[in-house]
Amino acid sequence: MTQLSITSLSKSYGSFKVFDGLNLEAKAGEIVVIFGGSGTGKTILLRLIAGVEEPSSGVIAIGGHDVSDIAPEHRGVGMAFQNFALFPHLSAAENIATPLRAAGAAEDKVKAGVNKVAKLLKIDHVLTHAPRELSNGQKQRTALARALAAEPQILLLDDPLRNVDAKLRFEMRLELPRLLRQSGATVLYVTQDYKEAMALADRIAVLAGGKFVQTATPEDIYMRPATLGVARLFGDPSINTAETSLEADGAGVHVTLGGTRVQVAADYKAHAGEAVTFGVRPESVDVSADSGLAAEVVAVTPLNERTVLLLQTPSGWEFLASLPSSAADIPEPGAKVFARFAEAGTHIFDRQTGERLHG
Amino acid sequence: MDHTSTFEKTLRGVLITLVLVFFLFPIVWIFLMSLQTNETILRIPPSLAFTPIIDNYTALITGQLRTAAGSLQLNFMQNMFNSVLLSVCSVAVSLVLGVPAAYAFARFKFRLGEDIAFTLLSFRFAPALLVLLPLSLYFKSLGLTNTYVGLIWVYQLICLPLILWIVRGYFEDISPDIEHAYRIAGNSWWQTFRKISIPLAKPGIAAAGLLAFIFAWNNFVFALILASADKQPVTVGALAFVTASGIQYGQIAAAIIISITPTLALALYAQRYLVEGLSMGAVKG
Numbered sequence: 001m002t003q004l005s006i007t008s009l010s011k012s013y014g015s016f017k018v019f020d021g022l023n024l025e026a027k028a029g030e031i032v033v034i035f036g037g038s039g040t041g042k043t044i045l046l047r048l049i050a051g052v053e054e055p056s057s058g059v060i061a062i063g064g065h066d067v068s069d070i071a072p073e074h075r076g077v078g079m080a081f082q083n084f085a086l087f088p089h090l091s092a093a094e095n096i097a098t099p100l101r102a103a104g105a106a107e108d109k110v111k112a113g114v115n116k117v118a119k120l121l122k123i124d125h126v127l128t129h130a131p132r133e134l135s136n137g138q139k140q141r142t143a144l145a146r147a148l149a150a151e152p153q154i155l156l157l158d159d160p161l162r163n164v165d166a167k168l169r170f171e172m173r174l175e176l177p178r179l180l181r182q183s184g185a186t187v188l189y190v191t192q193d194y195k196e197a198m199a200l201a202d203r204i205a206v207l208a209g210g211k212f213v214q215t216a217t218p219e220d221i222y223m224r225p226a227t228l229g230v231a232r233l234f235g236d237p238s239i240n241t242a243e244t245s246l247e248a249d250g251a252g253v254h255v256t257l258g259g260t261r262v263q264v265a266a267d268y269k270a271h272a273g274e275a276v277t278f279g280v281r282p283e284s285v286d287v288s289a290d291s292g293l294a295a296e297v298v299a300v301t302p303l304n305e306r307t308v309l310l311l312q313t314p315s316g317w318e319f320l321a322s323l324p325s326s327a328a329d330i331p332e333p334g335a336k337v338f339a340r341f342a343e344a345g346t347h348i349f350d351r352q353t354g355e356r357l358h359g
Numbered sequence: 360m361d362h363t364s365t366f367e368k369t370l371r372g373v374l375i376t377l378v379l380v381f382f383l384f385p386i387v388w389i390f391l392m393s394l395q396t397n398e399t400i401l402r403i404p405p406s407l408a409f410t411p412i413i414d415n416y417t418a419l420i421t422g423q424l425r426t427a428a429g430s431l432q433l434n435f436m437q438n439m440f441n442s443v444l445l446s447v448c449s450v451a452v453s454l455v456l457g458v459p460a461a462y463a464f465a466r467f468k469f470r471l472g473e474d475i476a477f478t479l480l481s482f483r484f485a486p487a488l489l490v491l492l493p494l495s496l497y498f499k500s501l502g503l504t505n506t507y508v509g510l511i512w513v514y515q516l517i518c519l520p521l522i523l524w525i526v527r528g529y530f531e532d533i534s535p536d537i538e539h540a541y542r543i544a545g546n547s548w549w550q551t552f553r554k555i556s557i558p559l560a561k562p563g564i565a566a567a568g569l570l571a572f573i574f575a576w577n578n579f580v581f582a583l584i585l586a587s588a589d590k591q592p593v594t595v596g597a598l599a600f601v602t603a604s605g606i607q608y609g610q611i612a613a614a615i616i617i618s619i620t621p622t623l624a625l626a627l628y629a630q631r632y633l634v635e636g637l638s639m640g641a642v643k644g
Binding site for chain 2: 047050051052071072073074075077078079081083085086087088089098099102103143146150
């Protein structure tokens with residue numbers, strides 16, 4: 001069942017267009033991550049859904065009903081703000097109790113509700129503290145608890161892990177999916193951390209240039225990015241690119257990288273002669289082959305479980321390869337190697353539109 | 360770590376003492392004057408050796424001023440009552456009008472909003488004498504001359520801009536997200552204003568209220584022109600001490616001591632509200 005639907009939603013401030021004609025549907029209980037860089041309007045989208053700002057045009061429907069004329073307090077959404085937005089003059093417990101009290105719950109119900117969600121988020125020991133006495137992690141959990149307390153149908157989480165330290169962020173990334181599933185709410189989760197997006201999402205909606213450029217499962221986004229932009233946003237280190245053109249002859253279809261012909265899937269034949277951007281993910285670069293694209297290892301950077309090599313072809317094209325650190329014989333700087341590209345991590349994009357060509 | 364040397368400590372002590380003496384000496388001196396007769400006050404050289412008397416205070420409270428030329432009626436206590444009534448009512452009216460207005464100016468952008476706010480502020484820098492003549496004419500034709508209502512109305516020129524501009528700043532400092540969070544949690548706009556905005560701006564409202572009270576209390580010229588003896592506050596009432604037989608320094612000093620007591624007490628009481636920091640740590644900076 002569709003719980004939340006957004007139809008041709010636009011928002012502009014004066015002549016400045018934040019986004020234009022957004023469409024999105026979320027099923028009950030689904031976790032949809034809104035992913036995009038800063039300034040793309042992710043937070044504004046959440047505010048529009050919560051009702052604290054009004055869209056310039058378009059329709060937001062919750063549970064099948066248009067909510068344009070419904071005040072924020074009657075929309076049945078919970079929201080956690082990036083800056084926490086706790087009420088400084090109320091204790092953590094009273095902060096969490098706010099939505100329960102507003103709903104007119106009896107005192108014992110309020111207490112029970114607060115304790116339940118506080119236990120779940122492991123903040124039951126700091127409930128009597130004022131917000132200023134809480135650590136950032138505790139503030140973030142209190143804000144989350146407040147959003148969850150009244151068990152809203154729709155939960156809007158605005159980059160809740162942005163302002164917490166790396167260790168807690170890692171823990172919460174593991175914990176949150178379970179917590180959110182338990183709540184049963186439809187979740188819209190805003191983040192600009194692709195790992196967080198991949199870890200949490202049922203589907204990811206990538207917001208860029210005022211549009212959703214791709215809305216798909218994390219796997220699809222990673223394996224089949226719609227555009228070069230999307231391919232660049234997901235992956236660390238990010239995808240290697242080179243501007244080239246597709247050519248076909250009797251031997252098959254190839255691109256020219258650093259002066260060397262590199263064979264690509266024959267399916268690209270239809271696009272022969274087109275100017276393209278060739279992309280290959282660093283983890284799809286194999287340097288153990290004894291033929292292929294000749295390159296020299298310029299630098300080797302070990303990053304825990306992966307080791308990243310910076311490679312350079314004789315003609316000067318630089319690209320990265322990411323190998324498991326456990327791999328046998330990782331080349332030394334200065335070594336001459338041959339690179340081959342696994343087909344799954346190789347994408348070819350139209351140079352003009354940036355769209356991925358279907359091979 | 361403490362890098363302050365003994366010299367610095369001593370210097371700091373001396374400087375603080377100098378500042379305190381500078382600011383407190385007049386008050387102490389006036390207090391001493393209030394306990395003396397005109398003769399001991401005016402002797403040369405002045406001396407700290409005198410027998411304290413409370414005649415000045417009894418004269419003010421009973422309303423009987425005895426001078427060399429005979430006995431004189433004083434209505435200082437009536438002036439005192441007028442001061443309290445005018446100041447309290449003016450500040451109350453200003454708060455009722457000014458706090459919601461300050462919120463509107465802080466939160467909503469509307470046509471001419473800035474112009475209206477600035478016009479209100481400009482009342483603060485226009486000299487009072489500029490508006491007094493037209494005002495006194497209007498007051499006559501409206502029948503407001505020598506009424507409390509009229510004076511409280513005019514006092515809005517003093518109190519309202521002050522409260523509006525100070526409180527506006529405090530409202531602007533509250534993150535709109537805090538208010539949004541309260542609304543999303545299921546509360547109406549009005550509940551949010553009452554339960555979130557007002558409590559968070561409380562230090563500002565207290566400070567603005569206190570300042571407005573002091574300004575209203577100290578006002579002289581409006582009441583001098585627009586009211587007669589029975590409605591005038593202490594500031595104007597003090598003129599009565601300049602009598603035909605000379606200036607009654609002792610009574611003036613006693614009157615000053617009595618008239619600064621309410622504002623002093625209020626300032627001491629409100630001090631704890633003036634301490635900021637209530638909103639620290641609620642919003643990640």
